[in-house]
Amino acid sequence: MKKIITQRYAVKTRRCTEKIIFNYFSVHLRVFTAYLCVAALFSCVDEVQLPIRQTERRLVVEGLITDGPFPWVRLTYTGYYNSSNPAPPELVINDALVQIRDEEGRSVRLVPDPFAPAYYGLRDSSFVGKVGRSYTLSVTLPDGSRYESRPERLNPVPPLEPLRARYRRGLSELGQPDLYDILVDTQDPSALGNYYRWSSLAYVPRWTEFDPRHPPFNPFGPICGTCSCWVPSYGPPTDVLSDALINGNRISGRIVYSVPIMAVSAYYVQIRQYSLTRAAYQYWNLFEQQRTRTGSLFDPQPASIEGNVRAVSDTTKLALGFFGASAMSQQRLTIPGDTINYDRFLINGKRFIPPTGDCYTNFSQPILVPPQGWPPR
Missing domain, CATH: 2.60.40.10 (Immunoglobulins)
Known part of the structure; x- marks a missing residue:
């Protein structure tokens, strides 16, 4: 009986040894094969210098x-x-x-x-x-x-009426913040041929490292004094409109900017409404079309947009860009932000709080106090 057990143990030991040896050589064989494949790939690659189109400086x-x-x-x-x-x-x-x-x-x-x-x-x-x-x-x-x-x-522009803000939920599953849509209202004159452009500026509150209601414990001194600020945010300069389809009617509830909600505090918004000539409208409209193209097969090929500046000695030599003349009407709005539930905001809003650094290291042109010249909260 003892002899039979010894023989079985010897057989199992031999099989385990053979399996270890097989696995050892299999691993090394795979490594060697991978090395040969990589070497073959590199030996078949020739560096190609693609020509870069050189255009005249303009x-x-x-x-x-x-x-x-x-x-x-x-x-x-x-x-x-x-x-x-x-x-x-x-x-x-x-x-x-x-x-x-x-x-x-x-x-x-x-x-x-x-x-x-x-x-x-x-x-x-x-x-x-x-x-x-x-x-x-x-x-x-x-x-x-x-x-x-x-x-x-320089054409006249109708007065811009007081601004309105409307809260809108973002798609949190896509990482989007909630938004304040900024709406404008104005009255288009009865004469045909009015063109408009809007520019937007918002001071958006931002936090870093922590939110103000839950500061970290610091036994060695005061907590960060530059971790709460307002950061300027600009809308696109190409929001333009022609009155060809609305002549003489009201422009009501037009969304000209959507301010991202990145913290719970006051938001400061400034909208300027400009008059445009027809040439300026066409320029900014083409500019916006190129800016918003997705690069699909059906998009036209991008091209330089002709402005209104050219060389005196050769009028066929055009500069890029546009020099415009506009009348302007401006309105400012302070959004208190106190209608947002603080704890609910933190559920998804913590992702917008940089974990390290202060406002100066995380953002561009931050200010530590509210901007001046806006209406009170």
Whole structure:
């Protein structure tokens, strides 16, 4: 009996040993095979240098004069931009001669802004655009080449009525925040041919590391004093409208901006309503079409959008961008934010609180106190 047990044990031991040896060689065989495959792949790859299309550098002109103070112009060249360096020195133009004149011969020179590369402004706030007059931009570059815009007429704009805000739930399953939709109301004049553009600015409250009602315990001193702030948020500059289908009627409840709800506090919103010429409307409308294309097979090929600035010596040589003249109406709104349930917001809102760093390390241009000039809460 003892001999039979010993034989069975020997058989099991031999089988286990054979299995270990087989697994050992199988693993090494797979590793060796993978190595051969990788080596074969690399040996079959040839580096290909794809040609990069080189285009002639072009002037980019952006500017606006309104019936308010401080017209502005921005001058750059086309080139390679990135988020870490939005104004490369080689593409910024700071030494140009920039002038704005009206049809009556009155002109004013804009000077470079020492704190904002590529921007030109007016230090004299008494020069403002007048409704009914036309304005022309003239630019002389450092190399002596001259560009001029077509005359832009400053058309009147109807007054913007007080703003309204409407709360809207976001798709939390997609990680979207809730929103405040900002609605505008105005009366379109009876005359045909009115064009509008809206620009939006909101100061959005943000928190970092913790929410104010649940600060962490810190036995060594006060908690972070720069972890709660307001951050500017801008809407797209291309929200435009023609009165071709609504002439003489009210523009009511038009959503011009959706402010993301990132914290429970007051929100400060500013909307400006501009008049446009037909040429300016067409430019911004084409700009928006290109901005919102999805890249499908049915989208037209992207192309440079012609503005209204061209070389004086060769009118076929166009600059990119647009110089506009607009009347402006502005409204501001303070949204208290006290209708939002604090604890309910934290269920999904914690994802919008950066876990480390303060406002200065997480956001761009934060302010630690509410902005000035808004109506009280």
